[in-house]
Amino acid sequence: MKIYNTLTKKKENFTPIEANKVKMYACGPTVYNYFHIGNARPFVFFDVVRNYLEYKGFEVTYVQNITDIDDKIINKAIEDNSTFKKIAKKYITAFEEDTQRLGIKKPDFQPKASEVIGEIIKLIKDLEDKGFAYQVDGDVYFSVESFKDYGKLSGKKIDDQKAGARVEANTNKKHPADFTLWKKAKPGEPVWGSPWGQGRPGWHSECVVLSQKYLECQSFDIHGGGVDLVFPHHENENAQAESLSHKPLANYWMHNGFINIEGEKMSKSLNNFFTARDILEEYDAEAIRFFFLSKHYRSPIDFNRDIMQESDTAVQNFYKAIKTINYLPQAGRQDYSCRFSSLKDVFFTAMDDDFNTAKALSVMFELAKIVKSNKEEESVRKEAADLLYELGSVLGFFQEIESKLSNDLGALSEKLLTILINIRDEAKANKNWVLSDKIRDSLLQEGIQLLDTKDGTKWEKK
RNA sequence: GGCGACAUCGCCAAGUGGUAAGGCAGAGGUCUGCAAAAUCUCCAUCCCCAGUUCGAAUCUGGGUGUCGCCUCCA
Numbered sequence A: 001m002k003i004y005n006t007l008t009k010k011k012e013n014f015t016p017i018e019a020n021k022v023k024m025y026a027c028g029p030t031v032y033n034y035f036h037i038g039n040a041r042p043f044v045f046f047d048v049v050r051n052y053l054e055y056k057g058f059e060v061t062y063v064q065n066i067t068d069i070d071d072k073i074i075n076k077a078i079e080d081n082s083t084f085k086k087i088a089k090k091y092i093t094a095f096e097e098d099t100q101r102l103g104i105k106k107p108d109f110q111p112k113a114s115e116v117i118g119e120i121i122k123l124i125k126d127l128e129d130k131g132f133a134y135q136v137d138g139d140v141y142f143s144v145e146s147f148k149d150y151g152k153l154s155g156k157k158i159d160d161q162k163a164g165a166r167v168e169a170n171t172n173k174k175h176p177a178d179f180t181l182w183k184k185a186k187p188g189e190p191v192w193g194s195p196w197g198q199g200r201p202g203w204h205s206e207c208v209v210l211s212q213k214y215l216e217c218q219s220f221d222i223h224g225g226g227v228d229l230v231f232p233h234h235e236n237e238n239a240q241a242e243s244l245s246h247k248p249l250a251n252y253w254m255h256n257g258f259i260n261i262e263g264e265k266m267s268k269s270l271n272n273f274f275t276a277r278d279i280l281e282e283y284d285a286e287a288i289r290f291f292f293l294s295k296h297y298r299s300p301i302d303f304n305r306d307i308m309q310e311s312d313t314a315v316q317n318f319y320k321a322i323k324t325i326n327y328l329p330q331a332g333r334q335d336y337s338c339r340f341s342s343l344k345d346v347f348f349t350a351m352d353d354d355f356n357t358a359k360a361l362s363v364m365f366e367l368a369k370i371v372k373s374n375k376e377e378e379s380v381r382k383e384a385a386d387l388l389y390e391l392g393s394v395l396g397f398f399q400e401i402e403s404k405l406s407n408d409l410g411a412l413s414e415k416l417l418t419i420l421i422n423i424r425d426e427a428k429a430n431k432n433w434v435l436s437d438k439i440r441d442s443l444l445q446e447g448i449q450l451l452d453t454k455d456g457t458k459w460e461k462k
Numbered sequence B: 001g002g003c004g005a006c007a008u009c010g011c012c013a014a015g016u017g018g019u020a021a022g023g024c025a026g027a028g029g030u031c032u033g034c035a036a037a038a039u040c041u042c043c044a045u046c047c048c049c050a051g052u053u054c055g056a057a058u059c060u061g062g063g064u065g066u067c068g069c070c071u072c073c074a
Helices: A037-055 A071-079 A084-101 A113-129 A158-164 A204-215 A227-245 A276-282 A285-293 A305-325 A338-352 A357-372 A378-394 A401-405 A411-429 A433-445
Strands: A002-005 A010-013 A021-026 A059-064 A133-136 A139-142 A179-184 A199-201 A220-226 A250-256 A259-261 A301-303 A448-453 A456-461
Touching (some): A037 A276, A037 A285, A113 A227, A139 A227, A179 A227, A411 A448
Parallel strands (some): A021 A220
């Protein structure tokens, strides 16, 4: 299988450090607000990566951090007239609720920065002792000139940045690109004691500590996040880790593209921000998932209502297909016929090619078509349904299959519904279209769709 | 100014040298009191120019356009 590696800027064959095991780390949220639809993309995508690797038989350890120490949280606390801790706590809870609603499986470890302050201090001290970091008046900086490969991940050269000269001059730093490891305490901010006095860690160290700690190694397989994290965050993480271990923090660096809103970058000033929470009010979690997966993860993707509606239709189609044969599919079937094992291969080939989910989805459409087709044998349709369910599950779909397939309203409701249908049949027989349409429309408002078929009137929950 | 990505039907989107997947929307047929659903059929030569090649959406060069990063950011 191939993965595009930001570090080498090409697709590479994926070989984990330990055979059959994959250790992966993805940057999680900074808990100062509800996370938005753009944040949700990597959460969903790396969930799929993890699922797929497990499906392929790898034993996956997946770590995602929660940044609960940060300027943005401090600012939010001031803004809301609250405390730093309360803000973090509130949005951690919200994060957990929203990811669960999105159908994202919990990572194996989800540690917080605040849990490892001691280890972060140790890392910074180590960097200082070995000459990679220096202290100026209570602040500690990483010296980019001390790490000769600085810039290798993002493809940036230190001197170009100097020439750019957009960076605010900071007289304390030896080099403009040097980044903060430890910040001196300011009044009113949360602080921890350290060899450099009271202060708090910068953003770039926590991921180094948390990944190495929970993955139990200095260098692991996959590190992921949004493209904007490549520089400076991931570049800086790697600089710290590699300076000390002489190995890259991770072998494969994966970065997902951005989400635009109506063709424009999502930003607070444009007021085109959508939280995942808000979107979930309008659309099913799986429609959101489909929206993300319908395009390659590295491409930018435009978010708008039409596209969400389309995604919703697509997901409903998968469910509808299975509904037509009234059969609860089984995953993990071993004995697919030739026809279906080759379709399965198409799916695998697509996913093996740097997670080409858009192509993988086309296999699902093809299967759905077979499931629905009354030209196929029932056993063939069931087989197609099994595979559809199996592959869909890998991508995180069909989480609601039981409830979607069920038309169970409880015995009484069903009886009442039958009565209404009978009345409507009578009205229809009398060509009383006003009444029959009224019954149909009223039921539709309650989420019951009537379907007049050759074999009489049928109904289903919408 | 530096670095990088992308440009395929009305919309979304695969395709990385061998003659344009798939989805949505649309058109038409079947079915139908109407509607919905279902089902069948139809629907692109790939931003421009030049080059390489027997052959290019796919490679090279040059344009044009859109976007991202370089500052907190998924």
